[in-house]
Amino acid sequence: MNENMPTDCYQTKVKRLLLGDEALALGAINAGLSGAYAYPGTPSTEILEFVQGNPIARDRHIHSHWSSNEKTAVEEALGMSFCGKRSMVSMKHVGLNVAADAFVNSAMTGANGGMLVISADDPSMHSSQNEQDSRFYARFAMTPCLEPSNQQEAYDMAAYGFTLSERLRIPVMVRLVTRLSHSRAEVVTDSTATAENKLQYPDNPRQWVLMPGNSRIRNRQLIADQVKMVEESATSPFNRLIPGTDTSLGIIASGIAYNYVMECFPDGCPFTVLKISQYPLPRKLVSELFDKCDRVMVVEEGQPVIEQTLRGLLDTTVRPVLGKLDGYLPRTGELTPDSVAEAIGKALPSFAAKHAADTPHPSDLIAGKLKDLVVPRPPALCQGCGHRDVYAALNAALKDYATPKVFGDIGCYTLGWLSPFNAIDTCLDMGASITMAKGAADAGQHPSVAIIGDSTFTHSGMTGLLDAVNENTPMTVIISDNLTTGMTGGQDSQGTGKLEAICLGLGVDPAHLHTINSLPKTFEEMKQIFGSEFEYRGLSVIVARRECIQTARRHAKKG
Amino acid sequence: MKSDIILAGVGGQGILSIATILGAAALRDNLHLKQAEVHGMSQRGGDVMSCLRLSSDPIASDIIPTGKADLIVALEPMEALRHISWLSPQGRVVTSTVPFVNIPDYPDQQQILDALAELPNVTAFDMDEVAKESATLRASNMVLLGAASPYIDLSPEKIEAGIAAVFSPKGEKMVETNIAAFRAGRAKALSL
Numbered sequence: 150m151n152e153n154m155p156t157d158c159y160q161t162k163v164k165r166l167l168l169g170d171e172a173l174a175l176g177a178i179n180a181g182l183s184g185a186y187a188y189p190g191t192p193s194t195e196i197l198e199f200v201q202g203n204p205i206a207r208d209r210h211i212h213s214h215w216s217s218n219e220k221t222a223v224e225e226a227l228g229m230s231f232c233g234k235r236s237m238v239s240m241k242h243v244g245l246n247v248a249a250d251a252f253v254n255s256a257m258t259g260a261n262g263g264m265l266v267i268s269a270d271d272p273s274m275h276s277s278q279n280e281q282d283s284r285f286y287a288r289f290a291m292t293p294c295l296e297p298s299n300q301q302e303a304y305d306m307a308a309y310g311f312t313l314s315e316r317l318r319i320p321v322m323v324r325l326v327t328r329l330s331h332s333r334a335e336v337v338t339d340s341t342a343t344a345e346n347k348l349q350y351p352d353n354p355r356q357w358v359l360m361p362g363n364s365r366i367r368n369r370q371l372i373a374d375q376v377k378m379v380e381e382s383a384t385s386p387f388n389r390l391i392p393g394t395d396t397s398l399g400i401i402a403s404g405i406a407y408n409y410v411m412e413c414f415p416d417g418c419p420f421t422v423l424k425i426s427q428y429p430l431p432r433k434l435v436s437e438l439f440d441k442c443d444r445v446m447v448v449e450e451g452q453p454v455i456e457q458t459l460r461g462l463l464d465t466t467v468r469p470v471l472g473k474l475d476g477y478l479p480r481t482g483e484l485t486p487d488s489v490a491e492a493i494g495k496a497l498p499s500f501a502a503k504h505a506a507d508t509p510h511p512s513d514l515i516a517g518k519l520k521d522l523v524v525p526r527p528p529a530l531c532q533g534c535g536h537r538d539v540y541a542a543l544n545a546a547l548k549d550y551a552t553p554k555v556f557g558d559i560g561c562y563t564l565g566w567l568s569p570f571n572a573i574d575t576c577l578d579m580g581a582s583i584t585m586a587k588g589a590a591d592a593g594q595h596p597s598v599a600i601i602g603d604s605t606f607t608h609s610g611m612t613g614l615l616d617a618v619n620e621n622t623p624m625t626v627i628i629s630d631n632l633t634t635g636m637t638g639g640q641d642s643q644g645t646g647k648l649e650a651i652c653l654g655l656g657v658d659p660a661h662l663h664t665i666n667s668l669p670k671t672f673e674e675m676k677q678i679f680g681s682e683f684e685y686r687g688l689s690v691i692v693a694r695r696e697c698i699q700t701a702r703r704h705a706k707k708g
Numbered sequence: 709m710k711s712d713i714i715l716a717g718v719g720g721q722g723i724l725s726i727a728t729i730l731g732a733a734a735l736r737d738n739l740h741l742k743q744a745e746v747h748g749m750s751q752r753g754g755d756v757m758s759c760l761r762l763s764s765d766p767i768a769s770d771i772i773p774t775g776k777a778d779l780i781v782a783l784e785p786m787e788a789l790r791h792i793s794w795l796s797p798q799g800r801v802v803t804s805t806v807p808f809v810n811i812p813d814y815p816d817q818q819q820i821l822d823a824l825a826e827l828p829n830v831t832a833f834d835m836d837e838v839a840k841e842s843a844t845l846r847a848s849n850m851v852l853l854g855a856a857s858p859y860i861d862l863s864p865e866k867i868e869a870g871i872a873a874v875f876s877p878k879g880e881k882m883v884e885t886n887i888a889a890f891r892a893g894r895a896k897a898l899s900l
Contacts, residue, residue: 166732333742334742487774514826522816522820523786523815527754561752
C-alpha cells in the first residue's frame, strides 16, 4: 500500500489472507464482474470456487456455475462480453488446449465488455500431464497477457485487466502458475465492489461474424493493434526497470521468477532488473536494459518464451543472453530460489563464493542414510472409493485374456495405473480413453476397454462415443461414475443423473447399456457384466456408480 | 522477526490447518506471510509439504530456499526426514514419532528415529498419545503446533487466538479441545 495515501482511503481497504487464485477472483468481483466460467482443474479450481462462496457475488447473482468443459466456458464468457458485461473464464493450462479454438478466435472477434482468460500453468507437473506455457497461446492469438508476480498483483490485475480489455477491445489473458495460484499471502483489498456494466452491444457488429471477408478486415486491425499493446506494456505499472549499479549483469525476471531473483539479494539487488508482468514484451524497456549492462540473464517460470524471443534463431542479440537454453537455468521443472541463485552464481563466481555454505549442514550428518530411510509415498485411491471396486472387477474379468488393453483417462482413476491395480495402459487427455479404445479396436485390438469418469465423460467423452456408436465399434466403455469431479476436490459434475440418457440419446444399444453399483459386494456381478460385454463384438457401455467417498463424508456431516 | 517453516506430513493429516492458524495469528500481528501449498494429486494419501514464511519485513519468494528453514514441523517422522535438506544449520526439527504406514516398503521405524536423534536440534515425541491424553486423537496436529510454538516468534496467546478464529465456526467445544491439545504439546516440548 502507498504510504502517502490519505488515511480515509485506508478505511475502504481490508487486508485479507488469500491464495493467488482467490486474490484474482476477489479482484474481479470488486471490479464489477458479471459472470465467471470454468471447468475445474488444478491449480485453477479455487478461482471459481471463491466466486461461488463470495457474498457480493451471491447478492449480485454473478454467474458461477461450472461449465461442461473449457471450450464451452470460454464461449459462454465471450457471450457475456458480447453483451457488454465483464466476464472471466478460468482453467488449467491443458484446459486451454481444449478451449484453444474459442480463445484464438476470440482475439478475432475481440471483446466488448472486459474479458479475462485465466490460464494456470503447472510447471513441475504437480498434477498435470505437461509443462506447456500459456504465454505462447497469448502470443499465438496476439492478445495481451498479464503475469502477476504476487498475490497483490493478482488482485490488482483483475481491475486493470478488465480496463485494458475494454480499452483495446480484446480478451486479456492472465497467466498464473502453481506457486502463485496455491500460495497464500496478505492482500490489501477493497471493501466494496464497483457497479457491473450495463447491457450494451458491440459498436462493431460485423467483427463478431468471422466470415472470411470480415476476418480479413479484423486480422489487419488486430495486427495494427499490436503496436498499441506494446505501448501499453511499456507504460504498464506492472513492468518496471529497476536500476542497479553493477553493469556486469542485467536480469529480466517475469512473474514469480522476480521473487526468486529478489530472494537472492536480501540487501537489494546490485544489478539492473527488468520486471516483466505484461506482454507483449515492451521493446523499449528491454533495449534500455541491454544498454545498461554487459549481458542479460532471463529468469522466467515455464518455457523460455522471453529468452527465445531475445535470442532469435541465430542468437544475434547485441549482448549475450543467459538462461534456460544454455543451461544456466534448468529447462524442466519449476524455478526455485535455489536454481535462480545457482544460475546467478554460474554467471558471477563472486556471487557464488559469497553465498557458499560455510557451516556444515545438519543433513550432512545423516546424508548417507537418507536414501534408505526416505522412500516415495505415491498418492493412492482412497479407501472406500468405488474406482477401486471397478478396477478389482475389471482386472478379474480381463485375467484370462492374453493382451487386453485398457485405455485410461484424466481423474482420480488415473491412479489405477499404480500398484496394486496396474489396470490401465494409457492416459493422454480428457476424453481420450474412448477415442483411443476406438482406434485400437479399429486396429483389431480385443478386448479394447475404455475407463472414464463421469465428469470427464461429459467434458470430452460424449463426442467420441458418438463415433463408436456410428460404427458399432467392438469395444467396452466403463463410465466410473462417482457423481462428482473428484480429483479437483468434489465440484458438481455436469452429467450427474443424466449419463444413461446421454448414452441412449447418442444411440448406444439399450441391450448393451448397463448400470451397476460399484461396491465390494457387487464384485461378482460387475465381473460377469464386464466379461460378457467383452465377448459382445459391438459397442457396450457400463455405468458403474458409487458416490465419491470424500463428498459422501461431507454430505453425511451436513446431514 | 522472521520464521521460515516447512510443514510436512501425509495428505489428510491436518498439516494445512497448522498453516491456516499461524496465518490467522500472523495477520493479527501485522506480519507479512507467504504460504505455498500443493493441492490436487498429491493429497490422495501422498506426501504433502507446505512452505510457511512469517516476517516483519516483506517476503520475496513463496518457496523457502533449501538450507534456510528455521523449523521443520512434521506429523510423521519419515516426512520430517524427506525435507531435511531445507533445514538451516541452526534449525530445529519438531516431529511426531508416530509413523503413518500406507506403503508396503515403509523403512525400519527405529532407524528413522535414530537418524532424527543424530540431528543437533530435535523435538520428537508421540503426539498421538499426548493428543489422546489431553484432548482427542484428531487434535494431534494441534499438539504438533504446540510443540513447535516455543520456536516460532509469535506469543502462545496469539497462536491460541488464531486457533479460536479458525475453529470457532465449528463451536466453542472444538476451540477448547484444540487449545487444550496445543497447550499439552507446548508443555511437553518445553519439558523435554
